[in-house]
Amino acid sequence: MSGRFIGRKVLQLVPVLFAVSALSFLLLNLLPGDPTVAILGPSATTEARVRLRHELHLDRPLVTRYVHWVGQTATGDLGKSYVSGQPTTEALRQRLPVTLELLALSQLLALVLAVPLALLAARRPGALLDRVSTSAAFGFLAVPNFMLGVLLVYLFAVRFRFFPATGYTALTENPASNLRSLVLPSFTLGVAELAVYLRLLRSDLIATLAQDYIAMAKAKGLPAWQVLLRHALRPSTFSLVTVAGLNLGRLVGGAFVVEYLFSLPGIGALTVESIFKRDYVVVQGTVLLVAVGYVLANFLVDLLYGILDPRVRHVRAAH
């Protein structure tokens, strides 16, 4: 991949990162009234409030504060919780692996199920399997994850006690029960992705299969599965990668809900807990982490297009 392609993408990244960090920074300014009262509660002494005002540099102009805050953030200092006293970065480091594992498992689950289903469906469009899977996908798209999660808990934890309804075991502690505790959460999170990927890959596969070179491959007498897997699949995955990248944002948002629902100690649960404890500095930290992570993930996906489809490097140059 050419250096210029990467360079241009990096240049596009700068304003986005600026906007994302500025928005996260400004969150504290959205607090109604005096932010020190909002953070410390109405019973705090004037002295404590003055100290916090100074610690958060609220007595300085906005731009100075932003520059200072970015500098601190760059050195890995995201402030500390005013409820527990724990540094935000430490809390994030503890919680991040859980969220990452959840995201990875649900994305994996969605892709592992979507690709074979789409291949089977695209092989005979309009056949029973195709119609069933397409309409099921449409239905699943209308099921919000919090609703699906509750339904799955009801079916698989309350009715039939296959999986735990809540709770989490660390991977290092016991891999088997770690996976068991993540089955329902990753399924809850992954099903909507599965539906989207299935629909997308199916329609792209059908379009690819109508191309001349596929007819050529068939005419050469290649077996049907080889045409599907070796000739049709890769050129059809373009939109899939695009959407899988875009979906990361929704997955992260969904992870917040799913972690809360299943009491998984991830970033999302940390954010929701912190919101209820009015621990705004921690919320600001998680929002920044998630937003920057999302932007970087999308950046990587952008680079990935370039590898998958060399045309992008040139066609998109004009864009």
Add this chain to the structure above:
Amino acid sequence: MSELLTEAAAVSAGGSAEDVAARRKLPVLFWVSLGWLVLVAVLAVVAGVLPLPRPTETGAGPARMGPSAQHWLGTDSLGRDMLSRTIYGARVSLLVGFTSIAAGLLVGGTIGVLAGYYRGRFETVAMGAMDVLLAFPSLVFALALVSFLGPRLSTVILAIGVLSVAPIARVVRASTLTFAQREFVLAARTVGAKNRRIIVSEILPNVVPAALSFALVAVAVAIVAEGALSFLGLSVAAPTATWGSMINEGRTLLQEAPHISFVPSAAMFLTVLALNFAGDALQARFDVREGRL
């Protein structure tokens, strides 16, 4: 939600090419969906005069009771009437869904039309700004905005409305682009029509139907977003009934009274499904495309 909307546009753009015949006539499913939506909307509007217990009245019946003649959809853990709560919950969902998307249409639609019509530097700047908005993971953005501004109906509407601006602007711009190059626009310009007039009487009548059909799907996404926020306890405060908070309240009682979660779930599911069906049918008809990335 913005990425959801982008993808909704991408998915339906892919599907719309499939059956040309369906474009001519709206399918039966469209009318069934519309019927459900009208029913929910009417119930939500006339909720105050229906012969039902107040949604916040505890002990309207025995707690955690399944459906019965007195309480058609049963009662919740505090003995509140589930039918009443579900109907009042529809008020919040529909209010948030439609007002936030209406605001998004107004702002995003204006940006999209202007960017698609005038092109040039305005387009570059405006669409760049939209890309930045889309760069934020949406539910997290809404969560942050609502929690820092304070969870209220107005902040929820604001947060979801802001999030809907970018995807709507993109769709409207793409649609404007195609119409701005058509011969009737050229004709209007040749006879001396001013830009403002061309936009109002040539472009808008063509762009509005497409934008509205996309907006229906957007309303569904907005309702789900509000549901997620209220499920997390970050929407309108209790004891006001919202579908999301009702689902959350029933979560600990799945063993003995699963209907407490299931009733609002069903209401939300059907409403979202109906909006998707109706929006998809209209999009196929008006051929909405989002100049795919």
